[in-house]
Amino acid sequence: xxxxxxxxxVRELIPELAMGVASGExxxxxxxxxxxxxxxxxxxxxxxxxxxALLLLVPEREPPAGFxxxxxxxLEQRAPRHRIRTGLLVAAAMxxxxxxxxxxxxxxxxDDREVADDYRSVLSTADGSYLRAADLxxxxxxxxxxxxxxxxPSWLFMSVEDAPNGTYHVRLVGTDGRVHWIGTCTVRxxxxxxxxxxxxxxxxxxxxxxxxxxxxxxxxxxxx
Amino acid sequence: xxxxxxxxxxxxATGDQDAAAAFVRRHQARVYGLALxxxxxxxxxxxxxxDTFVKAWRHAATYDPRRGSASTWLLSIxxxxxxxxxxxxxxxxxxxxxxxxxxxVRDEGDTSDDTDTNLALRQALAELPSEMAAxxxxxxxxxxxxxxIAARDDVPAGTVKTRVRRGLQRLRERMGxxxx
Ligand SMILES: [Zn+2]
Numbered sequence: 194x195x196x197x198x199x200x201x202x203v204r205e206l207i208p209e210l211a212m213g214v215a216s217g218e219x220x221x222x223x224x225x226x227x228x229x230x231x232x233x234x235x236x237x238x239x240x241x242x243x244x245x246a247l248l249l250l251v252p253e254r255e256p257p258a259g260f261x262x263x264x265x266x267x268l269e270q271r272a273p274r275h276r277i278r279t280g281l282l283v284a285a286a287m288x289x290x291x292x293x294x295x296x297x298x299x300x301x302x303x304d305d306r307e308v309a310d311d312y313r314s315v316l317s318t319a320d321g322s323y324l325r326a327a328d329l330x331x332x333x334x335x336x337x338x339x340x341x342x343x344x345x346p347s348w349l350f351m352s353v354e355d356a357p358n359g360t361y362h363v364r365l366v367g368t369d370g371r372v373h374w375i376g377t378c379t380v381r382x383x384x385x386x387x388x389x390x391x392x393x394x395x396x397x398x399x400x401x402x403x404x405x406x407x408x409x410x411x412x413x414x415x416x417x
Numbered sequence: 418x419x420x421x422x423x424x425x426x427x428x429x430a431t432g433d434q435d436a437a438a439a440f441v442r443r444h445q446a447r448v449y450g451l452a453l454x455x456x457x458x459x460x461x462x463x464x465x466x467x468d469t470f471v472k473a474w475r476h477a478a479t480y481d482p483r484r485g486s487a488s489t490w491l492l493s494i495x496x497x498x499x500x501x502x503x504x505x506x507x508x509x510x511x512x513x514x515x516x517x518x519x520x521x522v523r524d525e526g527d528t529s530d531d532t533d534t535n536l537a538l539r540q541a542l543a544e545l546p547s548e549m550a551a552x553x554x555x556x557x558x559x560x561x562x563x564x565x566i567a568a569r570d571d572v573p574a575g576t577v578k579t580r581v582r583r584g585l586q587r588l589r590e591r592m593g594x595x596x597x
Contacts, residue, residue, distance in 0.1 A: 204582070205575075205578050205579075205582065206578075207582070208556065208563075208578070208581045208582055208585055209556070209562060209563060209578075212556050212557055212560070213497065213560070214556060214560050214561065214562045215562070216562065216564075239589060240585055240589075242485075242589075243585050243588050243589045243592065244557055244585075245485060245489040245492070245493065246534060246535075246538055246588075246592060247520075247538065247542075247553070247554075247557050247558075247588075248451060248489070248492040248493065248495075248496060248557070248558075249488065249489070249492065249535060250520040250521075250535060250538060250539060250542070251447075251450050251451045251454050251492075251520065251558075252450050252454075252519065253446035253447050253449075253450040254446060254449050254450040254453050255445070255446050255449070256445055256446070256449035256462075256463055256466055257459070257463060260445055260449070260463065260466070260467075261438065261441050261442050261445060263467060264441050264445075264466075264467050264470045264471070265434065265437065265438055265441065267467060267470075267471055268434065268437055268470070268471060268474045269434070271471060271474065271475055
């Protein structure tokens with residue numbers, strides 16, 4: 194698909210992405226493109242800014258008396274979380290983003306909702322440079338997405354959306370042509386997801402390939 | 418003279434209860450106001466508002482001032498908590514046209530200074546046709562997807578997406594020329 198056409202498709206999704214209401218599947222598709230496209234990321238930032246401004250229009254209301262006392266009593270029982278180093282935060286958030294990409298629906302719970310906001314910070318923190326996303330291709334059609342994060346550790350996550358059922362062996366082919374078998378991904382009801390940390394620098398991965406007995410080959414190119 | 422939100426949040430990240438007290442008192446009306454608007458029930462709104470401050474306390478270290486003001490950060494936490502609450506209870510959202518009316522008229526009880534951006538945005542929202550404003554508020558405040566709004570209003574989902582996108586574009590343009 195030409196880039197402009199894909200941009201048009203993703204722009205349609207951006208309001209829902211900015212408001213954190215996109216379904217898991219469209220979010221995965223959107224993220225795969227946003228990781229690579231600076232223009233669409235800027236659009237997401239701008240729309241998010243408008244949404245943030247809208248929330249500020251709501252009239253203020255004083256809560257019932259004693260509210261602050263009750264809140265402070267609740268806080269005493271929960272210690273704040275320690276500051277996480279940016280790299281770890283990005284990695285952690287990306288793992289969560291990957292979980293979302295697997296098709297979890299957004300109303301599952303508060304943690305999931307927090308992630309919806311987090312991917313914005315992830316994309317802006319990593320500025321897309323440490324994050325690669327690519328389509329899994331099966332006979333020229335999309336069969337899901339691969340996300341690769343360059344960090345310590347680097348990791349890779351795949352979300353298969355439309356492929357024959359079975360167990361696929363997953364391998365990385367380096368830019369030097371060397372092959373690294375990294376594990377297996379099981380597809381049921383046409384979908385599956387799997388992730389792992391990888392020792393190879395993401396930059397030196399040429400492509401991800403999935404093979405199985407009596408199963409078609411699925412490939413995602415990470416080059417470029 | 419007043420301590421900035423950034424400093425309060427930084428102190429909260431180290432477990433400073435006094436900073437938390439100041440932060441809660443400063444923001445409670447805004448947070449409770451949004452919670453009440455979304456869930457429409459005082460007792461539930463209070464739970465949501467409390468939940469919001471607990472989250473802000475626990476995640477104070479992740480607040481990044483480069484990404485937006487503390488109010489914006491706090492309100493997006495409030496919004497998500499409130500939406501989770503109504504989703505969980507399967508409550509119907511408020512009539513979107515009523516909410517638009519509520520947002521576009523400045524509240525008399527609100528004594529805080531309205532910024533130029535707020536004024537421009539209120540006016541822009543008031544001038545937006547209802548077919549654009551309604552889905553925007555349903556999505557922004559109640560977390561409905563384009564598909565859900567489409568089913569509710571009996572229009573194609575693509576139409577809803579286009580209206581939301583164009584509507585947001587108009588709002589953005591008007592916010593950009595707020596000094597005119
Ligand atoms: Zn694009």
